[in-house]
Amino acid sequence: MKQLIRKLLGSGLLPNTYYGAIRYPRMAKAISHKNDDSQPKVTVVMPVYNVAEYLLDALSSVLSQSYKNFEVIAVNDGSSDGSEKILEMLSAEIAHLTVINQKNAGVAEARNRGVAAMSSDSKYLMFIDSDDLLPKRSIAKLVAAAENSDAQLTAGKTVTFYGVRYFDRPSTASFFAADRAGIKIEQMPELLGDAVVWNKLFRVDYWRAQGFRFPSGVNYEDMTLAAESYLNADRISLVSDAVYFWRVRAEGESRSTVRFEQASLEDRLLxxxxxxxxxKAKIRAGEVSTAVLESYQRRIIRHDLQLFVPYLEHVDATYFSTLKVRCKALVGKVSPEQFEAAGGRYNEVLRMVMSSTRAEAIRTLQTLEKAENRLTA
Incomplete structure (x- = not known):
């Protein structure tokens, strides 16, 4: 263990001051880990791209899990910052870590490559981004919930962290207020708002039966897949404990696409x-009620569509036209009462986007912001 730490520090890939952040006991546990085949095997897929500053912490949080039967497949997506070297050093010492190197192809293809490399005896599949963290008992809690209810999909609470500050992810925390076992989306349609894959444990036979695959070349590549996994599952279980720590980076450092870019808008709308x-297809087939669609429409009025409104003053006519036409297609038939009930800071502006001109929508936005500034002055 000490030799591995010396190699990492001597490589120049990590500053010496970073030693304090290397959780020595966790890495020691990772190196000495031996799988217990009496427990269901879990594959954890981690796409990696230029995250050397965070990679060791992310990997140590996974590799030192309390659960006794898992593998980690890290897919290096053409990193140029030393991430590849860190992965090579660790994989030489840690038996349950597999590293795959590929030319840069994007996070979707990195995840797909990791899934394809999954061991044939894995029963469950999960994902972690390479700058985030797993609490020590994440895998154990998710597997226990899945096994106890024979769930095809199990999800748990995400906690956001910035530096040393940790707080529940506001947009989804209420979904995980209590443990739930063996439910369907009809019983809790708001889960469609939990449109990420990294707080979830998928049963492998369910994943394969659905033919799930991440679409490449787009932003928000996991939104549709995550929602579809909820929609199609016969048995969903929820864990109220935190199972995922999602890192928020400093302004300007985030990997998130700037929201006023046309491609970002179009990909999220898609x-x-x-x-x-x-x-709608599920409704036509008689598999869910219209309540599921109504719940989803409230969600995107309250959250997803709101994300683009603050940038109206900075975008061109093409952006505004795209937002206008496709917003109307998504929620244009929602009644005024339901629209108001959905909530959201920019509801009135969003209505103006759909019903009026760009200039009028911007004036409405400016009026709202001035009123808010007066209240906080």
Missing amino acids: SMEQIANRI
């Missing part, structure tokens, strides 16, 4: 349209 279309 994901929302795909999810809405999947729900």
Whole structure:
């Protein structure tokens, strides 16, 4: 263990001051880990791209899990910052870590490559991003919930962290207020708002039966897949404990695409349209009620569509036209009462986007912001 730490520090990939952040006991546990085949095997897929500063912490949080039967497949997506070297050093010492190197192809293809490399005896599959963390008992808690209810999909609470500050992810925390076992989406349609894959444990036979695959070349690549996994599951279980720590980076450092970029707008709208279309198909087939669609429409009014409104003053006519036309297609038939009940800071502005001109929508936005500034002055 000490030799591995010396190698990492001597490589120049990590500053010496970072030693204090290397959780020595966790890495020692990772190196000495031996799988217990009496427990269901879990594959954890981690796409890696230029995250050397965070990679060791992310890997140590996974590799030192209390659960006794898992493998980690880290897919290096053409990193150029030393991440590849860190992975090579660790994989030479840690038997349950497999590293795959590929030319840069994006997070979707990295995840797909990791899934394809999964061991044939794995019963469960999960994902972690390479700058985030897993609490020590994440895998154990998710597997226990899945096994106790024969769930095809199990999800748990995400906690956001920035530096040393940790807080519940506001947009989804209420979904995980209590443990739930063996439910369907009809019983809790708001789960469609939990449109990420990294707080979830998928049963492998369910994943394969659904033919799930991440679409490449788009932003928000996991939104449709995550929603569809909830929609199609016969048995969903929820864990109220935190199972995932999602890192928020400093302004300007985040990997998130700037929201006023046209591609970002179109990709998120496409994901929302795909999810809405999947729900409508389920309604036509008699598999879910219209309440599921209504719940999803409230969600995107309150959250997803609101994300783009603050940038109206900085975008061009093409952006505004795209937002206008596709918002109307998504929620244009929602009644005024339901629209108001959905909530959301920019509801009135969003209505103006759909019904009026760009100039009028911007004036409405400016009026709202001035009123808020007066209240906080």
